[in-house]
Amino acid sequence: MTTPLLDIRDLKTHFPVKRGLLFPRNIGTVKAVDGVSLSIHEGEVLGLVGESGCGKSTLARSIVRLVHPTEGSIHFMGRNLAGLSGEDLRKARPQLQMIFQDPYASLNPRRTVFDTLAEPLLTHNIVPKNEVTAEVNRLMDQVGLAHRFVRKYPHEFSGGQRQRIAIARALALRPKLILADEPVSALDVSVQAQILNLLKELCNDMGLTMLLISHDLSVVRHMAQRIAVMYLGRVVEVGPADQVFHHPSHPYTCALVSAVPLADPDLEENRARVLLQGDPPSPMNPPGGCPFHPRCNYAEAACATERPPLVDSGGQRQTACLRLDELP
Amino acid sequence: MALLEVDNLKTYFHTRNGIVRAVDGVSYSLEAGETVGIVGESGSGKSVLHYAMLGLIPQPPGRIEGGSVHFDGMDLVQAPAKALRGVRGKRISMIFQDPMTALNPYMKIGSQIMEPLRIHEGVDKKTARTQAIDALEAVGIQDAEKRLSMYPHEFSGGMRQRVMIAMALITRPEILIADEPTTALDVTVQAQILELIKQRQQDLGMAVILITHDLGVVAGMCDRVLVMYAGRFVEAASTRTIFNNCKHPYTRALMDAMPATQQTSEMLYTIPGMPPDLSQPIPGCAFAPRCAHATDVCHEKPTQLDRISDGHHAACHRLGDLAL
Numbered sequence: 001m002t003t004p005l006l007d008i009r010d011l012k013t014h015f016p017v018k019r020g021l022l023f024p025r026n027i028g029t030v031k032a033v034d035g036v037s038l039s040i041h042e043g044e045v046l047g048l049v050g051e052s053g054c055g056k057s058t059l060a061r062s063i064v065r066l067v068h069p070t071e072g073s074i075h076f077m078g079r080n081l082a083g084l085s086g087e088d089l090r091k092a093r094p095q096l097q098m099i100f101q102d103p104y105a106s107l108n109p110r111r112t113v114f115d116t117l118a119e120p121l122l123t124h125n126i127v128p129k130n131e132v133t134a135e136v137n138r139l140m141d142q143v144g145l146a147h148r149f150v151r152k153y154p155h156e157f158s159g160g161q162r163q164r165i166a167i168a169r170a171l172a173l174r175p176k177l178i179l180a181d182e183p184v185s186a187l188d189v190s191v192q193a194q195i196l197n198l199l200k201e202l203c204n205d206m207g208l209t210m211l212l213i214s215h216d217l218s219v220v221r222h223m224a225q226r227i228a229v230m231y232l233g234r235v236v237e238v239g240p241a242d243q244v245f246h247h248p249s250h251p252y253t254c255a256l257v258s259a260v261p262l263a264d265p266d267l268e269e270n271r272a273r274v275l276l277q278g279d280p281p282s283p284m285n286p287p288g289g290c291p292f293h294p295r296c297n298y299a300e301a302a303c304a305t306e307r308p309p310l311v312d313s314g315g316q317r318q319t320a321c322l323r324l325d326e327l328p
Numbered sequence: 329m330a331l332l333e334v335d336n337l338k339t340y341f342h343t344r345n346g347i348v349r350a351v352d353g354v355s356y357s358l359e360a361g362e363t364v365g366i367v368g369e370s371g372s373g374k375s376v377l378h379y380a381m382l383g384l385i386p387q388p389p390g391r392i393e394g395g396s397v398h399f400d401g402m403d404l405v406q407a408p409a410k411a412l413r414g415v416r417g418k419r420i421s422m423i424f425q426d427p428m429t430a431l432n433p434y435m436k437i438g439s440q441i442m443e444p445l446r447i448h449e450g451v452d453k454k455t456a457r458t459q460a461i462d463a464l465e466a467v468g469i470q471d472a473e474k475r476l477s478m479y480p481h482e483f484s485g486g487m488r489q490r491v492m493i494a495m496a497l498i499t500r501p502e503i504l505i506a507d508e509p510t511t512a513l514d515v516t517v518q519a520q521i522l523e524l525i526k527q528r529q530q531d532l533g534m535a536v537i538l539i540t541h542d543l544g545v546v547a548g549m550c551d552r553v554l555v556m557y558a559g560r561f562v563e564a565a566s567t568r569t570i571f572n573n574c575k576h577p578y579t580r581a582l583m584d585a586m587p588a589t590q591q592t593s594e595m596l597y598t599i600p601g602m603p604p605d606l607s608q609p610i611p612g613c614a615f616a617p618r619c620a621h622a623t624d625v626c627h628e629k630p631t632q633l634d635r636i637s638d639g640h641h642a643a644c645h646r647l648g649d650l651a652l
Contacts, residue, residue, distance in 0.1 A: 051514035052485075158602060188369040189541060193585035193596040200595065215514060218544075222587035222596070259519035261544030263586055265567045268548040275523060276516045279484045 004039035005209050006063070006177060011036045011072035011082070013055075013062045017284060030284045032058035033069070034233035037310065040177070040211060045203055047224030047241065048213045049256070051280055055233040056213045060179045063211070064096050065089055077176065094124050097170035101182035103162030107154040113140070113165055114150045120172045139168040143198060160191035167198065178210045184219060196222060217260045221245055229253050232283055232291035235310060239317030249319045251327065252292045290322065298323055330357035331535055332420075332503060337395035337405070339373075339380040342388060346607035350376040352559035353395070355633075358503065363529065363536040365546035365567070367582070368556035371603055374539050377556075378505050380405075382420060383412045399503075418448040421496035425508035427488035431480040438476030441495045448499055463494040466531075467524055486517035493524060500532055507539045522549060543586060547571060552639070555579045558604050558614035561633060565640040575642040578615045580652045613645065621646055 013033040018024035032055040040046045050056045062069045065081060074081040077095060084092055100106040107116060117136045121127055127135045137147055143164040154162055163183060170178055183199065184192040200223060202208055214220050220227055221241060228238040229252065237250040248254045255274040262268050276295045281287055287294050293303035302322055313319040321327070339351040351373045358364055368374045379385050381397045381404055397404040399420070404412060416422075421444075424430040432440060441463060442456040451459070457476070464472035467490040480488060489509060496504060506525065510518035522545065529536055538549055546553055546567065553570040555563040555578065563576040574580055584597030601618040604610055613619070616626040623646065631643040644650070 051516060189543075189582060190369060190585050190599040193587075194598045196587065197595050197598060216587075217515070218587040255516055259515040261518075261522075261542065261548050263543040263547050263571065263583060263588065265547045265571050273519060273523075275519060279486050279517060280514075 002041065005042045005076065006038075006040040006211075007073075007075040008036060008038045008059075008063070009073045009075070011059070011062060011074060012070045013058050013067055014070045028284050031233050031286060032283060033062060034286070035072070036230075036233070036235050038228055038235060038238065040209055042176075042209055043207045044226065045210045045212055045224045047220030047227040048211060048230060049215065049217055049220050049227060050230035051215060051256075053280060053283060054230045055283065056230050057181050059230070060098065060181050060211060060213055064093065064098055064179060066098075094120075094126075094173040095176045097173060097175040097178055099163075099166050099170050099178065099180040099183045102186050103159055103166050104154075104186075106166055107162055109154050112151050112153055113145070116165060116169055117172055120169065124173055126173060135172075139172055142171060142202070143168045158191070159187050160194055163187065163195050164198065167195075167202075171202070176209060178208055179213070180210060181213045182215065183212070185214065185216065192219075199223065217245075217256065229256065232280060232286050234291060234320065235318075236292065236321070237317070237319045238310070239313075239315065239319075243315055243317055249313050249317065249324065249327070250292075250321050251296050251298050290320070298327060331360045331399070332358040333396075333398040334377075334381065335396045335398070337377065337380060337397060338393040339376055339385060339390060340393050341390050343607070348607045349559050350390075350606060351380060352606075354556075354559070354561055355395075356554055356561065356564065358535050358537065360502065361529075361533050361535055362552065363538060363550045365550035365553045366537060366539045366556060367541065367543060367546055367553055369541055369582075369603065371606075372556040373559040374556045375507055378422070378507065378537065378539060382416045382422065382505075383407075383409070384416075414448070417444050417496075418499045419501050420503040420505065421499065421501040422505040422507065423489070423492045423496050423509050425511050427485065427492045427512070428480065430492060431488060433480055436477055436479060437483070437491055441476075441491065441498060444495065444499050459498060460494075463498045464491070466497075466528065467491070467494045468520075469494070485513055486520065489513060489517075489521050490524065493521070493528065497528055497532060497534075501534055503535045503537065504529070505537045505539070508541070509538075510545065511540070511542070518545075525549075543571075543583060555582070558610065559606060560614065560643065561641075562615065562631075562644070563642040564633065565636075565642075569640050574652060575636055575640070575647055575650070576615075576644050577619045577621050577646075577650070577652065579642075581618075581620075613643070621650055 011033055012035055015030045015032060016026045017028045017030060019027045036059060048056050061067045063074055069082050114136055117139055118132050121132050121135055140147055145164050184195050203210060212223050224241050227241045227244040228235050231252050237253045248257050255276045258274045278295055289304045289306050290308050293299040306322060308320045308322045310318045310320040313324055335355050337351055337354050341348040341350055354377055366374045380392055392405055438460055441460040445451045445456045445459060461472045464475060469475055469490055510521050540546060550567050553567050554561050557578050563579045581599045587596060599618050604614050612627040612629055613631045616622040625645050631645055633641040633643045634647060635641055
């Protein structure tokens with residue numbers, strides 16, 4: 001087996017919660033990412049799903065070092081990103097680019113498309129100065145934006161077009177790995193389809209490696225070869241997309257898959273729903289043992305005390321559940 | 329007689345950039361106890377239509393330019409404000425997409441739930457309190473009594489939406505209008521809330537109007553579906569017919585653009601272009617510029633909802649010769 005492009009080991013990102021204005025004191029810790037191990041191979045699209053607050057965005061932000069991981073390692077192209085700082089980090093970052101959810105907030109409103117796309121090119125000396133214009137045009141072609149838009153400002157574009165600009169900006173540095181954090185959640189269905197197609201084309205044509213984060217399982221299903229499911233800061237299941245979808249092994253994945261509304265009245269009528277009780281608990285105060293046990297239909301006494309490790313569950317799949325062998 | 333009868337309702341916004349025809353001649357009827365889904369993308373007018381029905385459009389800039397909404401012998405469009413107040417929040421209730429902004433952050437949950445009872449039914453505080461506890465329990469909130477004295481920020485998103493539902497249903501309305509009730513929620517919570525709406529609907533026998541952009545939600549909830557585009561209905565049919573035998577190219581396009589969890593095709597269908605600018609007059613079919621099947625007549629002549637079979641209508645010039 002080849003070495004993965006990105007290899008995350010036991011990554012933890014904790015945030016202290018402070019109270020008090022003059023003399024802030026710690027009143028707790030939010031364990032946003034709490035011991036995640038994942039790897040992404042070159043050319044692969046890994047989908048990361050989970051509900052809001054499960055830590056999927058923090059994981060992505062920790063990888064590009066927008067937040068500081070507390071513990072663990074992130075090996076990327078032979079270097080541990082978790083230990084880098086200053087100049088080394090700046091040199092590593094062009095290889096990792098992020099696309100954010102809200103294209104209204106992630107683009108500078110006072111910069112034209114040209115400014116936005118030219119800046120990374122100049123900062124990192126990707127192309128000689130006299131070729132910048134040509135390169136910007138090439139990027140715009142790549143994401144399907146007409147050249148005449150080059151002098152326009154973000155407010156003159158629709159949401160879908162803005163997301164195209166954000167994608168072009170991410171591609172400008174010719175990254176090895178793209179981290180797309182809910183890239184289509186803010187878009188309407190018809191525009192969402194355009195952006196998903198664009199991302200898929202780029203992955204196919206350029207052999208991009210991507211970590212695609214979404215709360216929408218159908219989006220991930222459409223794009224990813226492998227899927228990782230997160231719950232309260234931990235990965236509970238990871239494996240090939242087909243298997244995770246059609247034969248989920250973790251009780252949480254089962255519930256998640258069965259909660260996705262299907263656009264087919266016949267299927268909807270005949271399906272068995274696993275309805276979960278309650279809401280996900282607060283990550284500041286996570287339950288002991290398996291984080292899912294208070295909502296799990298199969299939980300037993302051991303689940304409350306023992307933390308289940310992520311173990312092989314057959315067919316290149318890993319699951320973190322103590323009762324894996326006994327589940328139906 | 330239908331419970332609610334909307335006839336040729338038009339709601340325009342008079343803005344600096346011209347008159348925006350947000351709802352441009354919409355008719356439909358709702359029977360007691362049924363669930364109707366209103367589907368469309370943002371800006372299609374699906375919310376404005378229902379706000380207009382209940383007199384919730386700020387005027388100006390909005391204005392109801394014509395049409396009527398008949399409910400129990402009364403035209404809600406013409407009705408004086410006082411009469412409308414007796415209907416809104418009592419006989420027709422509404423829940424909104426974002427339960428955080430729909431709840432008053434300064435008011436305790438209990439007072440907010442009791443408010444409709446106190447205003448509409450003149451119930452005394454003690455009775456209202458008992459009913460509020462019952463209402464919270466009916467939507468699956470534990471420790472209801474303790475919860476009454478809490479504020480909205482102490483509740484999670486799913487719990488807030490439960491509170492909204494409890495509040496909307498406390499007066500036992502005949503119609504519940506749910507405007508994207510689960511869009512802000514996670515899928516597992518969404519499944520809980522939809523299940524709850526279904527269950528309360530069975531208990532109370534009310535009709536539900538479900539406004540959504542998610543065809544998946546519609547498939548599991550609705551008896552009938554109305555598809556809206558650029559301020560008009562383009563197709564209306566039973567849920568099964570919409571999913572298995574839709575006749576309007578826009579409906580088809582919407583379905584093909586959705587990534588499905590069942591099968592994965594390489595590329596999704598995309599609708600070229602953008603929704604029309606509603607401040608400009610549209611001579612023909614509003615969807616024609618983006619439609620793969622448009623002919624000359626589509627660009628020139630306006631469409632109207634034509635009957636295909638009982639309960640199935642679509643607004644398309646090419647109904648006869650198009651196989652979708």
